[in-house]
């Protein structure tokens with residue numbers, strides 16, 4: 011089977027690589043020439059565990075190809091996945107310009123039956139717009155070529171993308187024709203054989219499932235952050251509360267971690283887009299609106315704590331951040347809490363030193379040299395008045411506190427992810443503060 015994946019980002023590159031791993035002949039297409047050139051030379055555009063070796067293996071096997079030319083592969087593929095970005099517009103709605111551009115290119119150049127599958131996260135009703143864009147281009151050409159549209163939202167998490175794709179909790183597919191269903195069933199057959207469920211449904215429901223799933227996960231996080239903030243006021247400990255709650259099998263343990271807010275390319279934008287879809291349809295998504303508000307507030311919690319600990323006097327203080335990416339195991343800094351914290355610290359006159367195992371270049375690209383980039387986690391704490399843990403990379407979990415004490419000039423530690431043992435830190439005479447405990 012020959013397929014094309016348009017958009018070679020976090021989703022497109024992982025999708026294409028994993029399908030090629032299943033024996034499918036995959037062409038990954040992107041308009042970004044530098045990205046495609048790099049991939050052709052074996053250089054990964056993103057950090058994603060396990061991806062590089064899988065790409066190399068399938069390129070060598072001749073099943074995985076990279077190109078900027080979608081048109082020339084349209085004659086050999088039966089399925090085209092669209093995995094381009096859907097960034098938030100100013101009003102919070104998902105910007106569909108890239109998705110519709112792909113549809114128009116397909117309509118302008120297709121010469122045989124194709125299923126155009128939208129993998130990007132798109133609002134309910136987008137498949138109708140994709141279909142209309144293709145029809146318009148076919149009409150302009152004065153030709154009638156049968157085609158189908160389908161929806162196949164992606165649920166992978168960055169940092170675990172390959173694993174999530176190859177061993178999904180489920181695959182959701184929205185179709186409206188038997189032919190499209192058969193093609194996608196065949197493509198996903200290896201997953202079915204491995205026992206992963208494929209859930210077929212109508213297209214609008216598939217589009218909505220993606221937003222509902224992300225909104226539910228974001229809700230759990232904001233709910234726990236709200237509980238954490240109340241714990242702090244009333245003298246409870248959110249870590250004990252989390253364990254006590256999560257062991258109820260109806261609630262479960264996952265996605266209940268309080269912290270300094272959710273970031274990334276998905277939750278923030280998808281929550282906004284769902285609120286917008288509600289508004290467009292005359293319905294207020296009240297729960298999700300609160301989820302977003304709590305998260306905006308939570309991104310400032312670490313700053314508020316440190317500001318309070320220094321009596322509002324941060325001018326000239328050296329503050330170190332461990333972790334910049336929005337979560338561990340990725341270099342992605344889209345909507346990262348670190349960006350909000352750095353901005354607030356700099357505005358308050360602090361000197362900021364940072365270290366992240368993989369996101370330093372990305373941080374430089376985004377904010378330049380307004381902070382000091384350090385070569386390792388220990389260099390970053392030299393002369394620091396305070397250390398803020400922002401992203402819970404494994405290497406930050408068991409540091410040598412004795413060594414850190416010698417290197418720092420102050421003794422304040424604020425833990426934005428609740429990974430440290432308060433007793434251990436207090437024994438070393440650190441002033442330790444974390445989320446959800448006084």
Ligand SMILES: NC(=O)c1ccc[n+]([C@@H]2O[C@H](COP(=O)([O-])OP(=O)(O)OC[C@H]3O[C@@H](n4cnc5c(N)ncnc54)[C@H](O)[C@@H]3O)[C@@H](O)[C@H]2O)c1
Pocket residue numbers: 016017018019020021022039040041042045093094095096108111112129130131132164165166167168275276
């Ligand atoms: N990042 C994730 O973890 C994740 C997970 C599930 C779903 N999603 C959704 O998947 C979509 C893609 O997300 P991403 O993080 O992979 O985005 P990304 O920004 O990493 O990649 C998108 C790619 O599309 C390319 N592109 C744009 N227009 C193009 C065109 N006309 N032709 C060819 N290529 C084009 C861009 O150059 C870019 O490389 C979004 O809708 C996102 O919400 C993302």
Ligand SMILES: O=c1ccn([C@@H]2O[C@H](COP(=O)(O)OP(=O)(O)O[C@H]3O[C@H](CO)[C@@H](O)[C@H](O)[C@H]3O)[C@@H](O)[C@H]2O)c(=O)[nH]1
Pocket residue numbers: 131164165166167168169224227231264265266267268269270271272273274275276277336337
């Ligand atoms: O208990 C938790 C779990 C996560 N987070 C934060 O939530 C954000 C998102 O984390 P995660 O969901 O692990 O990463 P993403 O790669 O953004 O994945 C989400 O967004 C993707 C894009 O839509 C979906 O495909 C995934 O299913 C969904 O988990 C990060 O800032 C985490 O620090 C918490 O604060 N507490």
